Amino acid sequence: MKPVIEVSDLKVFYEDTQALNGISLDVYPNEILGIIGPAQSGKTTLLKVINRTLEFTQGTSLEGTVKLDGVDINSISDVHGLRKRIGMVLPLPVGLPLSIYDNVAFAPRTSGLRNKSELDEIVERCLQQAALWDEVKDRLDSLGTKLSGGQQQRLTIARALSHKPEILCLDEFSIAVDPITTMRIEDVLKTLKEEMTILLVTNLVQQAKRLANRTAFMLNGDLIEIDETDVIFSDNPTSQSTYDYVNGNFG
Amino acid sequence: MNSTTEISAQDMFTETAVGKQNRYIENAVKIFFLIMTCLMILPLLLIIGYLFYKALPVLSLDFLFTNPQDNMRAGGIWAPFLGTIYLVVVSLLVAAPIGVFAAVYLNEYARDNWFTRIVNLAVVNLAGVPSIVHALFGVGAFVLFAGLGESILAASLTLAIMTLPVIIASTTEALKAVPMAFREACWNLGATRWQTIRRIVLPNSISGILTGVILQVSRAAGETAPIMFTGAVFYKAIAEGDIFAYNITDQCMALSLHLYTISTQVPDVTEGIPYGTAIVLVGSVLLVNAAAIVLRVYLRTRKKW
Numbered sequence: 001m002k003p004v005i006e007v008s009d010l011k012v013f014y015e016d017t018q019a020l021n022g023i024s025l026d027v028y029p030n031e032i033l034g035i036i037g038p039a040q041s042g043k044t045t046l047l048k049v050i051n052r053t054l055e056f057t058q059g060t061s062l063e064g065t066v067k068l069d070g071v072d073i074n075s076i077s078d079v080h081g082l083r084k085r086i087g088m089v090l091p092l093p094v095g096l097p098l099s100i101y102d103n104v105a106f107a108p109r110t111s112g113l114r115n116k117s118e119l120d121e122i123v124e125r126c127l128q129q130a131a132l133w134d135e136v137k138d139r140l141d142s143l144g145t146k147l148s149g150g151q152q153q154r155l156t157i158a159r160a161l162s163h164k165p166e167i168l169c170l171d172e173f174s175i176a177v178d179p180i181t182t183m184r185i186e187d188v189l190k191t192l193k194e195e196m197t198i199l200l201v202t203n204l205v206q207q208a209k210r211l212a213n214r215t216a217f218m219l220n221g222d223l224i225e226i227d228e229t230d231v232i233f234s235d236n237p238t239s240q241s242t243y244d245y246v247n248g249n250f251g
Numbered sequence: 252m253n254s255t256t257e258i259s260a261q262d263m264f265t266e267t268a269v270g271k272q273n274r275y276i277e278n279a280v281k282i283f284f285l286i287m288t289c290l291m292i293l294p295l296l297l298i299i300g301y302l303f304y305k306a307l308p309v310l311s312l313d314f315l316f317t318n319p320q321d322n323m324r325a326g327g328i329w330a331p332f333l334g335t336i337y338l339v340v341v342s343l344l345v346a347a348p349i350g351v352f353a354a355v356y357l358n359e360y361a362r363d364n365w366f367t368r369i370v371n372l373a374v375v376n377l378a379g380v381p382s383i384v385h386a387l388f389g390v391g392a393f394v395l396f397a398g399l400g401e402s403i404l405a406a407s408l409t410l411a412i413m414t415l416p417v418i419i420a421s422t423t424e425a426l427k428a429v430p431m432a433f434r435e436a437c438w439n440l441g442a443t444r445w446q447t448i449r450r451i452v453l454p455n456s457i458s459g460i461l462t463g464v465i466l467q468v469s470r471a472a473g474e475t476a477p478i479m480f481t482g483a484v485f486y487k488a489i490a491e492g493d494i495f496a497y498n499i500t501d502q503c504m505a506l507s508l509h510l511y512t513i514s515t516q517v518p519d520v521t522e523g524i525p526y527g528t529a530i531v532l533v534g535s536v537l538l539v540n541a542a543a544i545v546l547r548v549y550l551r552t553r554k555k556w
């Protein structure tokens with residue numbers, strides 16, 4: 001099968017510190033790739049390279065290539081179009097200071113969509129998918145910033161789905177969400193992978209175990225190991241540090 | 252076991268020496284600050300009250316709408332009043348857009364490099380330059396070099412140069428109050444910087460930006476030095492009650508300069524006139540500042556996060 005994302009020998013530098021030491025991995029269509037690893041291992045950096053938002057941080061440079069559907073992302077001139085092909089959910093929920101409706105309609109509108117019924121349809125679909133619709137359907141015009149933290153995180157997910165991405169990146173989405181909502185979102189992800197490819201960065205190794213088809217273990221900017229989730233969580237993954245991290249006796 | 256827990260619970264409610272001391276200090280400090288606040292407000296109230304009392308005999312609508320008469324010993328303040336309005340409006344029409352857009356560029360687009368650092372340094376330092384220096388610059392740049400002559404335009408441009416850095420600084424402040432996370436969320440959605448600015452940043456900072464601009468009205472209206480050599484004159488009669496009485500290439504009278512003239516240069520002025528002039532100047536400025544405060548209160552009630 002042809003990979004959607006091909007990362008080869010990717011190195012990233014923040015001014016003098018190196019965050020990624022040359023990692024290579026492929027992501028296949030309609031899989032959930034779990035990415036686990038302790039703090040500072042470069043997980044967030046990898047996601048930022050993929051949707052090219054690393055460019056907003058000053059003093060960064062990178063080597064190696066990242067290909068999306070076979071095209072080097074750094075050769076794409078329409079960077080905003082590229083970002084619309086990728087949904088990004090950051091660790092901390094952000095409700096934009098707009099109504100709930102406008103939050104979800106934001107991205108489609110920036111692409112020029114004005115048709116009210118189409119927007120209505122997108123808003124409802126995305127809020128449904130993010131398991132938020134039932135709670136907010138009667139107050140779509142109240143402010144997104146006034147929702148609870150967990151609701152705002154689901155609003156963020158709904159927003160990330162609003163531009164119909166091929167790839168959905170989630171960076172520790174459950175940090176600000178209660179366990180029950182986390183479970184509901186996890187169920188959502190299982191259905192979503194029929195339509196898209198999901199990169200799931202998580203600090204809950206059990207979450208990767210539950211959801212991911214394959215799992216990558218990163219450590220200090222290196223990709224230690226990437227394999228079928230069953231293998232990573234088995235008694236004999238290739239690397240001893242993977243085994244230690246997954247079983248919680250790390251460091 | 253039981254008795255010890257009771258004693259410790261009791262202990263918690265007996266104020267310790269340190270606790271008592273802290274409470275006294277807390278109260279003393281609070282009262283001290285309150286006194287300082289009153290000391291600050293008191294002179295302001297006294298000044299306005301005194302001005303008002305002295306100005307009462309001359310205050311009327313006629314005072315506002317008639318020109319100074321009898322070598323400025325009698326009559327009203329129409330010419331200087333309208334002149335000040337012209338100067339303030341024209342200078343803000345120039346300074347506000349340039350200042351606001353420059354601040355948007357510096358804050359939303361520019362990277363942190365030597366160019367933006369120099370610009371920011373210049374802004375900070377220009378804000379602290381005495382107004383007489385702006386006046387000299389205005390004479391050189393607008394009156395002489397640009398050939399505008401002494402005119403409302405030249406004087407307004409000088410005032411604009413003076414207010415520009417402060418408008419840039421206050422706009423930057425308002426833009427920085429919009430959390431970075433909002434911008435990042437928009438960029439992640441594939442929004443351009445401009446889309447982010449237009450839909451998120453500006454709507455949530457516009458009240459702060461406007462407040463900053465409005466506060467510059469009082470500076471522009473109150474300054475004498477920058478306009479003295481660039482376009483304001485001691486005396487000029489204009490059509491009374493006609494708000495288009497000045498041409499932008501004319502010289503004009505101005506309240507601040509007029510007040511200086513009639514208080515120090517003209518003998519035997521009717522007593523109430525300088526006070527009346529002062530109260531109109533202060534009153535207009537207070538009125539405009541009150542508008543800024545109303546705007547700020549409005550902003551607070553509409554705060555979206």
Ligand SMILES: Nc1ncnc2c1ncn2[C@@H]1O[C@H](COP(=O)(O)OP(=O)(O)OP(=O)(O)O)[C@@H](O)[C@H]1O
Pocket residue numbers: 014017018019037038039040041042043044045046057203
């Ligand atoms: N904006 C930045 N400026 C400088 N260094 C940075 C920046 N962001 C990340 N780094 C560095 O890059 C390295 C990788 O950081 P990254 O945020 O990708 O780690 P992470 O795996 O996402 O960690 P966490 O689990 O804590 O989120 C770290 O050493 C970090 O200090």
Ligand SMILES: [Mg+2]
Pocket residue numbers: 043044045171
């Ligand atoms: Mg991270």
